[in-house]
Amino acid sequence: MGGSRSCLAINAQGVGIDANNPLVVELFETYAKFGQPGYHRTLEKFIGLCGDWRLDDTGFISLLNWHGFDQSELGQEEVSIWGPLGPGFGAYLTK
Numbered sequence: 634m635g636g637s638r639s640c641l642a643i644n645a646q647g648v649g650i651d652a653n654n655p656l657v658v659e660l661f662e663t664y665a666k667f668g669q670p671g672y673h674r675t676l677e678k679f680i681g682l683c684g685d686w687r688l689d690d691t692g693f694i695s696l697l698n699w700h701g702f703d704q705s706e707l708g709q710e711e712v713s714i715w716g717p718l719g720p721g722f723g724a725y726l727t728k
Contacts, residue, residue, distance in 0.1 A: 641725070649718060654714050656714055685728050695723075704717055704718075
């Protein structure tokens, strides 16, 4: 990690999600009922929330690629909800 003191792996879950999909709307409403609202965030927003932490040279990669899967692992409904790259992106942050 080139002399970095700390490393953190994050999951930017839900990036690329279809926030208008009825199943997603229902999911967000369910979480809100339990006092835990869901948020639809872009990768840029996730980066902004990281404060002093910085992305490593790889940057964000889809969770499909992170785990070595391909798009054939996703069903049609999953693609309609999450998009063609799956349910979010992962990255290593350093500081």
